[in-house]
Amino acid sequence: MKVKFWGVRGSIAVPGESTLKYGGNTTCIEVRTDDNDLIILDAGTGIFPLSHTLLANMPVEANIFISHTHWDHIQGLPFYIPIFVPGNTLKIHGAFDPISQQDIRRVISQQLEHCYFPVREPELSASLEYITLREFQSVKIGENTTVTNIFMNHPVLNFGYRIDCNGKSLFFTGDHEEWFNIYEPGEPGFEDYQVHMEARNKQMVDFIRNVDVLVMDTSYTIDEYPAKAGWGHGTYDSSIRTGREAGAKKLFFTHHEPTRTDALLEKVYNEALKRNPPQPGDPEFLLAREGLEYEW
Amino acid sequence: MTNNEYKKIVKAVDKMPAFPNSVHQILALTSDINCPPKKLLNVVHHDPVLTLEILKIVNSHYFGLSESVVSINQAAVFIGYNTIKNLALGVAAMGILPKGKHAGLNMTKFLHHALATASICRLFHRWSGGSEAEATSYFVAGLLHDVGKVVLAEHLPDVYEKAMTLSKSRNIALHLAEQMMLGMDHCDVGAMLAEKWSLPTDIVAAIGQHHEEQLTGVNSVRECVIAANTVAKKMALGDSGNPIIAPLPAEVESYFGRDIDALITALTPHKNELDDVRSFLQA
Numbered sequence: 001m002k003v004k005f006w007g008v009r010g011s012i013a014v015p016g017e018s019t020l021k022y023g024g025n026t027t028c029i030e031v032r033t034d035d036n037d038l039i040i041l042d043a044g045t046g047i048f049p050l051s052h053t054l055l056a057n058m059p060v061e062a063n064i065f066i067s068h069t070h071w072d073h074i075q076g077l078p079f080y081i082p083i084f085v086p087g088n089t090l091k092i093h094g095a096f097d098p099i100s101q102q103d104i105r106r107v108i109s110q111q112l113e114h115c116y117f118p119v120r121e122p123e124l125s126a127s128l129e130y131i132t133l134r135e136f137q138s139v140k141i142g143e144n145t146t147v148t149n150i151f152m153n154h155p156v157l158n159f160g161y162r163i164d165c166n167g168k169s170l171f172f173t174g175d176h177e178e179w180f181n182i183y184e185p186g187e188p189g190f191e192d193y194q195v196h197m198e199a200r201n202k203q204m205v206d207f208i209r210n211v212d213v214l215v216m217d218t219s220y221t222i223d224e225y226p227a228k229a230g231w232g233h234g235t236y237d238s239s240i241r242t243g244r245e246a247g248a249k250k251l252f253f254t255h256h257e258p259t260r261t262d263a264l265l266e267k268v269y270n271e272a273l274k275r276n277p278p279q280p281g282d283p284e285f286l287l288a289r290e291g292l293e294y295e296w
Numbered sequence: 297m298t299n300n301e302y303k304k305i306v307k308a309v310d311k312m313p314a315f316p317n318s319v320h321q322i323l324a325l326t327s328d329i330n331c332p333p334k335k336l337l338n339v340v341h342h343d344p345v346l347t348l349e350i351l352k353i354v355n356s357h358y359f360g361l362s363e364s365v366v367s368i369n370q371a372a373v374f375i376g377y378n379t380i381k382n383l384a385l386g387v388a389a390m391g392i393l394p395k396g397k398h399a400g401l402n403m404t405k406f407l408h409h410a411l412a413t414a415s416i417c418r419l420f421h422r423w424s425g426g427s428e429a430e431a432t433s434y435f436v437a438g439l440l441h442d443v444g445k446v447v448l449a450e451h452l453p454d455v456y457e458k459a460m461t462l463s464k465s466r467n468i469a470l471h472l473a474e475q476m477m478l479g480m481d482h483c484d485v486g487a488m489l490a491e492k493w494s495l496p497t498d499i500v501a502a503i504g505q506h507h508e509e510q511l512t513g514v515n516s517v518r519e520c521v522i523a524a525n526t527v528a529k530k531m532a533l534g535d536s537g538n539p540i541i542a543p544l545p546a547e548v549e550s551y552f553g554r555d556i557d558a559l560i561t562a563l564t565p566h567k568n569e570l571d572d573v574r575s576f577l578q579a
């Protein structure tokens with residue numbers, strides 16, 4: 001199995017001198033299974049350069065899994081070049097939106113409305129399939145791979161996806177904030193909320209248990225976090241906690257805060273590691289970087 | 297209009313339920329972006345009908361949660377506070393708009409139109425420098441501007457269906473067809489209901505006059521409702537059941553200092569958020 005990062009930025013793409021090393025594209029992760037099946041996690045701007053590498057080997061069948069439909073996770077989709085070429089197949093998976101009562105097809109049909117894009121959805125040449133997922137629904141890819149999901153904690157429904165292939169595994173959180181109690185200790189509701197929170201956290205940790213590769217939304221430092229509580233993103237410290245609890249082998253921090261320069265990114269990463277000294281059995285903690293590949 | 301029909305309409309308005317207090321609170325809380333989650337959850341928690349409706353949606357097959365969610369706190373943990381907040385708004389809005397079968401009206405699209413108008417109306421209020429304290433009134437006015445249609449469709453289904461058919465086949469505005477069939481239109485009926493609900497007079501007037509071609513005086517709520525209603529139709533957000541999009545009255549254009557196209561252009565960056573209820577609150 002192989003994972004390659006094509007976009008590691010949160011919220012908005014930030015090309016430029018200060019992000020040359022870690023990259024400025026928004027979230028997109030390429031996963032190749034042992035059978036070379038193609039799975040793409042999220043369709044931020046990083047999907048554009050990824051799609052160029054696919055043109056040499058068409059027809060291409062891509063299984064795209066959308067964590068959630070915030071812009072930074074979908075805005076590259078209309079620029080996934082194989083979509084315009086007959087013979088290619090695109091299977092787009094994602095959650096139903098209970099508020100607008102629309103399935104995952106909305107992600108593309110809305111982006112391709114005439115005022116946003118010159119080509120309409122029915123005019124796309126590739127064969128498109130939409131699979132609206134329920135929680136824990138597992139999807140089989142090729143012979144040996146399954147993708148399952150769990151709802152994470154974000155302002156919109158957000159799936160974390162787990163990929164399993166021949167005993168190898170990867171989990172990607174999409175955007176996720178560690179649960180926190182909305183009541184103060186002593187207030188009615190506090191204990192009730194705490195029980196539900198802990199149960200849910202345990203369910204998530206069990207779901208992730210022992211993955212080889214864990215990719216987590218790590219937008220903020222703990223100093224930045226108080227001003228952004230409730231925005232739906234994690235910190236270095238919350239990601240480290242989850243990685244440890246779940247017994248992951250490698251933990252990639254991603255969804256880097258868009259104003260974070262390369263130098264600052266390494267600084268806050270080093271500070272986080274210093275604050276959380278190594279423990280036996282720790283995952284290897286790594287910064288996700290555009291172009292970074294890992295095979296196992 | 298026959299005397300009989302007029303009596304029926306008055307009786308229908310009279311029979312409408314009171315404006316629920318929890319709905320009012322939710323509308324107020326959801327228009328404040330800094331509202332602490334526990335405040336809203338508390339309101340929901342104390343309204344068993346609202347709680348049940350929300351839990352019903354959360355436990356529906358769309359979510360496919362592995363265990364059934366039995367409390368509003370648990371629901372907030374499982375699917376996130378923000379989603380609960382938006383569900384609460386949707387359910388609350390649904391709660392104001394009468395339920396049941398409605399001759400000729402597609403209620404899903406109708407609600408979408410009402411919610412879109414509501415949030416555009418509130419946006420216009422904010423753009424014209426209006427205070428946050430009043431924002432909810434603008435939302436409510438937009439939400440309820442067509443409530444008269446629902447009353448008519450519910451209580452005079454046969455006549456109302458004919459009015460809708462007439463409006464479509466002759467391509468005339470729905471309120472004109474209503475006047476031909478009933479001697480009064482959904483603006484009159486909506487205003488009657490708003491009055492019964494003791495809503496502020498400027499909201500009552502906005503509902504009653506939102507199809508007037510010539511406006512007298514200035515009523516900011518009315519101007520915002522008329523502009524929002526027109527924009528929502530032009531942007532095809534939902535369906536009000538009216539095939540005609542009337543031009544913006546001159547008084548409304550001069551109130552905003554922009555014509556309809558300029559208003560739509562200004563809203564275009566908000567198109568996606570207006571498309572669904574979810575982001576109505578994040579604005």
Ligand SMILES: [Zn+2]
Pocket residue numbers: 010011070072073175255
């Ligand atoms: Zn994001």
Ligand SMILES: [Zn+2]
Pocket residue numbers: 068070154175232
């Ligand atoms: Zn997001």
